Structures are given as structure tokens and as C-alpha cells.
Amino acid sequence: MGVGTTQLETAPEPKYWHLKTVLSEALDSEFSVGEILPNERDLAARFGVARATLRQALEQLELEGRLQRRRGVGTTVAPPRVGVAVDPARHTWPGATGDDWQPVDAVRTDRVPAAVARLLETAPGDVVHVVRRNRVSVGRPVAAELLYVPSEVLPGDAESTTGPAHAHAVLAELQTLELDGHDRTVELGSARAEDARLLDRLPGAPVLVVTTRYVSGGRTAAVAVSTYRADTCRLTFGESETEPLLAG
Amino acid sequence: MGVGTTQLETAPEPKYWHLKTVLSEALDSEFSVGEILPNERDLAARFGVARATLRQALEQLELEGRLQRRRGVGTTVAPPRVGVAVDPARHTWPGATGDDWQPVDAVRTDRVPAAVARLLETAPGDVVHVVRRNRVSVGRPVAAELLYVPSEVLPGDAESTTGPAHAHAVLAELQTLELDGHDRTVELGSARAEDARLLDRLPGAPVLVVTTRYVSGGRTAAVAVSTYRADTCRLTFGESETEPLLAG
DNA sequence: CAGTGGTCTAGACCACAGA
DNA sequence: CTGTGGTCTAGACCACTGG
Known part of the structure; x- marks a missing residue:
């Protein structure tokens, strides 16, 4: 040079x-x-x-x-990011015993985001149950979720129509259905005001949005939109079920 | 009120x-x-x-x-985010025929990032092959990858030690091994200068970092660190192999 | 060249936590 | 109350693209 x-x-x-x-x-x-x-x-x-x-x-x-x-x-x-298992080895509905989410409450509505309605293949006016759940890891809130279940797919409509009892009822009814499979997407988003509050962050904070589609009887029976704190979480997808390894 | x-x-x-x-x-x-x-x-x-x-x-x-x-x-x-399949239904090594990555070049080195060395369980000084690959979707670069393969796990060390030929040689040798399984993590990161250039973004641009660990013969045989543009990509993980659905 | 987004400055005030 | 990070302003100059 x-x-x-x-x-x-x-x-x-x-x-x-x-x-x-x-x-x-x-x-x-x-x-x-x-x-x-x-x-x-x-x-x-x-x-x-x-x-x-x-x-x-x-x-x-x-x-x-x-x-x-x-x-x-x-x-x-900050401490190292915590590994959060997103892909349970078991193929189960949300709310199966032993999953890491705690239901908060649920409502019935006929207004769901357009993106969700597209996945659920519901028409405007169809009644959908929306279950809110939170996920905690090592004492910190790591994710907030909205689970959308069309009223149609549930065998018997629960008595309650709102509140924690309704959340449990919807989840319980899901377990009675046969689960054919599910798929997922992960993308970057920013926290809506409500999620930000639950996650102890400011609105607009970066989040990893995991959208899970549950298939039963040939149709999309439920859609879960899970919002993970991007700063503190590392999502893990395990297939070797024997060891935690990357999850550590 | x-x-x-x-x-x-x-x-x-x-x-x-x-x-x-x-x-x-x-x-x-x-x-x-x-x-x-x-x-x-x-x-x-x-x-x-x-x-x-x-x-x-x-x-x-x-x-x-x-x-x-x-x-x-x-x-x-911007156009809607493009769905990028991350979880091929088939469990195959990187470089298997038909995957969406194109090898660029490869080098031999004994210096790998600490995080990678931990996953590979290599000691300082161990020789590792590093293969660089790019991924293009609908004409746009969407991801850059560094694939780390310890020299030990390859049956016969290739003649070439650098360049595109070496990249193909390393990938070809991988296919001869039996793949026991793999697991993945997804987390938010910011593009290093080199990746940013390949992805046509400024350094520091938000990226989704997918770390894949390939297991063969009871040990971690390879680690791939894939860097996806977070602004344009939606990662898809499919298990229902029959339909694209969420990938659309 | 002119026009764009990217970087940087030196201030100001606000919302919030904790003593 | 003080001190912190969060928001906002009104400028300036730089790096890059395209005609």
C-alpha cells in the first residue's frame, strides 16, 4: 500500500x-x-x-x-437473554395441562383484526372468543397472548361469557377437539399499548410476534398471537427432545 | 364521572x-x-x-x-412481508439439493465467536470451516448465513481450503453424515457491517438471528447462524406439510 | 447538480422512581 | 425533593442517488 x-x-x-x-x-x-x-x-x-x-x-x-x-x-x-420454548414437543392445544401460560380472562366479540379473521376464515359478524393469557419466566413477564377461537368450533358454548371463568371454559372445550396440526410464523413488531403495559415496557418496544394456527377437522380452529419481549427473550424451537441444550 | x-x-x-x-x-x-x-x-x-x-x-x-x-x-x-420457510419439513443438512441457499465461499479458521464455540464444543485452536451462504426470495436478498463446521466432523478434508469450491466441498461432505436432529433459536439482533451490506441495509438494521444446531453422532456437528432482514421477512415454521397457508 | 435520508448538536421540558 | 430516562425542538452538515 x-x-x-x-x-x-x-x-x-x-x-x-x-x-x-x-x-x-x-x-x-x-x-x-x-x-x-x-x-x-x-x-x-x-x-x-x-x-x-x-x-x-x-x-x-x-x-x-x-x-x-x-x-x-x-x-x-442486562442478564443474558432467557431461552423460551415456543415449540412444545407435544402437539397440544393451548391450555393443555403443563403449558407455561396462565389465562387471564376472555371475552366474546364479533370484531377481530383483519389479519386474524383471514386466518380463521371467519366472516364479519361471526362470534369469536378471545382469551388473554400471560407467560412468565423466572419471575418476569415475557409474553402476552390473544387466543382467538371461533364460537362455531366449540362443541358447547360455555355458560359464562366473560372473565377468567370463561377463559378456562374455552380452553377446556378446546381440549375435547382433535388437533390435526399447527404452523407458526415469527416476525418483528412493536408492542401495542396494552401489551406493553403487561410486559413492563413502553409502547412501541420491539417484540417478537409469534402467530400460531391450530388446525382441527380440516379448518383453522384457533389462532394465537403471542407477543414476546424481544430484548429479553430468545425463542427456542426444539426437535431433539432429549436435551435442553440451546435453551440454556 | x-x-x-x-x-x-x-x-x-x-x-x-x-x-x-x-x-x-x-x-x-x-x-x-x-x-x-x-x-x-x-x-x-x-x-x-x-x-x-x-x-x-x-x-x-x-x-x-x-x-x-x-x-x-x-x-x-413497503409490500407485505414475505413469508420465508425456516423449518423445512425434511430433516436435512444445509446444502441438501433444493434448499434455498446459495453458497458464496468458505474459509478455514481457528477463530470463531465465543457463542459458536460453546455450541460446537470446540477448544480454542480447533480448525473450523466457515461457509458463507446467501438466501434470495422473490429477487431480493433476505438472509445471510455463516455455517460453522469443525474440521473433525468431516470424513475427509477437502483439497481446497478456501473459495467457492471449498464451500461446495464442505457442504457435500456434510451430506455423507447421518443427521440425528437439530434445534433452533430465534432472537432479535442488529446487522453487522458485512451482513448489512449483503442485505442492502445500513449497519445496525434490525435482523432476526436464527441459530441452528445440527446434531450427528451424539455431538454438535455444525452450527448455522442465519441473519434475516426483520423489516421484510416473516419466518414460517410449518408442520402441516400439505399446505402453504401461513406462508402466503 | 439538486434532493433525499442519515447523522449530530445543544439545548429544553416532561414523566417517573425513590429517598 | 432530586435524579433518571423519555420526548421534542430547530437548526447544521454529511453521504448517497439520480438526472
């Missing part, structure tokens, strides 16, 4: 990108999980950048699950 | 959040896929907010796959 050409071709690296790298290495070597970082104003001053630039780096690190920020409290070093 | 209490308990909604809602509805009703939006300065002026605030709303919409922004060009309405 010629004299002075050392840095040619290198587009100037954005400050926030460089900052992120520096911070990331500092987190590895100089901080331990749970430790609290200096506040944003101090950090920005220390690195000689505007607070907005420093925040851009912190946002990336939070997205990657390295940091956790809480208003009024501070920025702390 | 008493007079004047109508709005109590409502924390003021952030402007960017409200903006996002308004824009989202406008996208549904007044714009079609591929259409180009007014530029950021005009949009900000139209809504009476600073450009930074407008950008915060646009960023969210891009994260959700509603918009696509390109420097020097403009902001366009």
Missing part, C-alpha cells in the same frame, strides 16, 4: 456506531450483570458527544439485550 | 406515537405499495413537528415493515 492510503475506502464510521462498539467491549470487561451505568448526561460528556448520539448507541445495545433502561431509575447491564 | 374528568388518567400520548397512528391509517387508505411519500422535511412541516419527531414515527413504521427508506431516494410504501 502506498503512503497515506491506509484509511482509503473507509467511509467515516458514524459516532454512535463506534460508541456502541466501545460500550459493548466495556460491558464485557468492566461491568457485571445488574450493575448500573453512569447516567446519560455524564456518559455523553465523557465521550464528548451530544446526549442524543449517546442515546442512539444505548438504544442499539438495549435492542440487542445488553442493556436495560428504566425511566426514573437508570441504565443497567 | 364528574364534570371535566373526561380525560383524567390519560398520560399525554407522545407526538411520535400519535403520528405513527395517523400515518399508519393514511398508508392503509391513501397509498399503494411502492408509492413514494413526501420527503421528511415536508411531512414534518405538514404535521407541525420537528423532523426528528417525524423520523421517530417513520422508524417505527419501517420496523414494522410498513415503510422502506433509502438514502438519496426517498420513503416508499
Whole structure:
């Protein structure tokens, strides 16, 4: 290489990108999980950048699950992401004994999101039961779910029409059906206000949206839309049922 | 409720959040896929907010796959996310005939990321083949992958040690082994500089990182780290092999 | 070249947690 | 109350695309 050409071709690296790298290495070597970082104003001053630039780096690190920020409290070093099993080896309905979800309540409605209606193949006006469930892992809420079940597919409509009792009733009736199979999609989304509150995050926080379609008797009998915290969760899909391995 | 209490308990909604809602509805009703939006300065002026605030709303919409922004060009309405099958019904090694990946090249190295070394159970200094592969869907690059295969597990070390020929050689040797099973994790990440370039995105762009562990003969024989564009992709995991359904 | 989105600054005020 | 992160502003300049 010629004299002075050392840095040619290198587009100037954005400050926030460089900052992120520096911070990331500092987190590895100089901080331990749970430790609290200096506040944003101090950090920005220390690195000689505007607070907005420093925040851009912190946002990336939070997205990657390295940091956790809480208003009024501070920025702390996040623990490694927790592995959350999404694909139970057993092919069972939601609500089968031993799954990791706790039903909260349920309602009947004839208004479901268009995307869900398309999967359920329901017409406008069809009554659908919506069961809300939460999932907790190691003491922290990790996911919120809305489970949609068309009234048609349930053998006998439960007496209750709302509340926790109705949630249990809908789940119980599902178990009586034969499950032919299911498939799933995973995509990135941002938390709706309601889910954000349950997940202890601000609205718009990044989430992994898992959509599961349950098939019974040749039709889509239920659709579950599960919203996982993207910062703290690593979804695991296991086929080797003997060992946890990647789930650790 | 008493007079004047109508709005109590409502924390003021952030402007960017409200903006996002308004824009989202406008996208549904007044714009079609591929259409180009007014530029950021005009949009900000139209809504009476600073450009930074407008950008915060646009960023969210891009994260959700509603918009696509390109420097020097403009902001366009994104097509619906493309469904990408991650879980082939067939349990096969990467590189089996008919998979959707095209090998690019491969190298031998004794330096692999710590997380990968842990999965492979390799010691520092062990030689590992690293195969780079790309995945294209409907003409667009959707994923980049690094496939790590310890030299030990390959029956005969190929003659070539680098380049496209070596990539094919490593993949071919994998097919001769018996595959016991595999498991996967999915998590949110940000694109490294190299992957970002391949995916036609800026560094740090949100990606879905799929880590697949292939087991053969009681040990982890290979690990694939696949990086999917989170803005344009919806990962599909199918078990009902008869129909595409959710993949559409 | 002109126009776009991407980066960055130096402030300000607000919402929230905890003492 | 103080201190934290969250929101917002009104600028500026840079990097890239396309004609």
C-alpha cells in the first residue's frame, strides 16, 4: 500500500456506531450483570458527544439485550437473554395441562383484526372468543397472548361469557377437539399499548410476534398471537427432545 | 364521572406515537405499495413537528415493515412481508439439493465467536470451516448465513481450503453424515457491517438471528447462524406439510 | 447538480422512581 | 425533593442517488 492510503475506502464510521462498539467491549470487561451505568448526561460528556448520539448507541445495545433502561431509575447491564420454548414437543392445544401460560380472562366479540379473521376464515359478524393469557419466566413477564377461537368450533358454548371463568371454559372445550396440526410464523413488531403495559415496557418496544394456527377437522380452529419481549427473550424451537441444550 | 374528568388518567400520548397512528391509517387508505411519500422535511412541516419527531414515527413504521427508506431516494410504501420457510419439513443438512441457499465461499479458521464455540464444543485452536451462504426470495436478498463446521466432523478434508469450491466441498461432505436432529433459536439482533451490506441495509438494521444446531453422532456437528432482514421477512415454521397457508 | 435520508448538536421540558 | 430516562425542538452538515 502506498503512503497515506491506509484509511482509503473507509467511509467515516458514524459516532454512535463506534460508541456502541466501545460500550459493548466495556460491558464485557468492566461491568457485571445488574450493575448500573453512569447516567446519560455524564456518559455523553465523557465521550464528548451530544446526549442524543449517546442515546442512539444505548438504544442499539438495549435492542440487542445488553442493556436495560428504566425511566426514573437508570441504565443497567442486562442478564443474558432467557431461552423460551415456543415449540412444545407435544402437539397440544393451548391450555393443555403443563403449558407455561396462565389465562387471564376472555371475552366474546364479533370484531377481530383483519389479519386474524383471514386466518380463521371467519366472516364479519361471526362470534369469536378471545382469551388473554400471560407467560412468565423466572419471575418476569415475557409474553402476552390473544387466543382467538371461533364460537362455531366449540362443541358447547360455555355458560359464562366473560372473565377468567370463561377463559378456562374455552380452553377446556378446546381440549375435547382433535388437533390435526399447527404452523407458526415469527416476525418483528412493536408492542401495542396494552401489551406493553403487561410486559413492563413502553409502547412501541420491539417484540417478537409469534402467530400460531391450530388446525382441527380440516379448518383453522384457533389462532394465537403471542407477543414476546424481544430484548429479553430468545425463542427456542426444539426437535431433539432429549436435551435442553440451546435453551440454556 | 364528574364534570371535566373526561380525560383524567390519560398520560399525554407522545407526538411520535400519535403520528405513527395517523400515518399508519393514511398508508392503509391513501397509498399503494411502492408509492413514494413526501420527503421528511415536508411531512414534518405538514404535521407541525420537528423532523426528528417525524423520523421517530417513520422508524417505527419501517420496523414494522410498513415503510422502506433509502438514502438519496426517498420513503416508499413497503409490500407485505414475505413469508420465508425456516423449518423445512425434511430433516436435512444445509446444502441438501433444493434448499434455498446459495453458497458464496468458505474459509478455514481457528477463530470463531465465543457463542459458536460453546455450541460446537470446540477448544480454542480447533480448525473450523466457515461457509458463507446467501438466501434470495422473490429477487431480493433476505438472509445471510455463516455455517460453522469443525474440521473433525468431516470424513475427509477437502483439497481446497478456501473459495467457492471449498464451500461446495464442505457442504457435500456434510451430506455423507447421518443427521440425528437439530434445534433452533430465534432472537432479535442488529446487522453487522458485512451482513448489512449483503442485505442492502445500513449497519445496525434490525435482523432476526436464527441459530441452528445440527446434531450427528451424539455431538454438535455444525452450527448455522442465519441473519434475516426483520423489516421484510416473516419466518414460517410449518408442520402441516400439505399446505402453504401461513406462508402466503 | 439538486434532493433525499442519515447523522449530530445543544439545548429544553416532561414523566417517573425513590429517598 | 432530586435524579433518571423519555420526548421534542430547530437548526447544521454529511453521504448517497439520480438526472
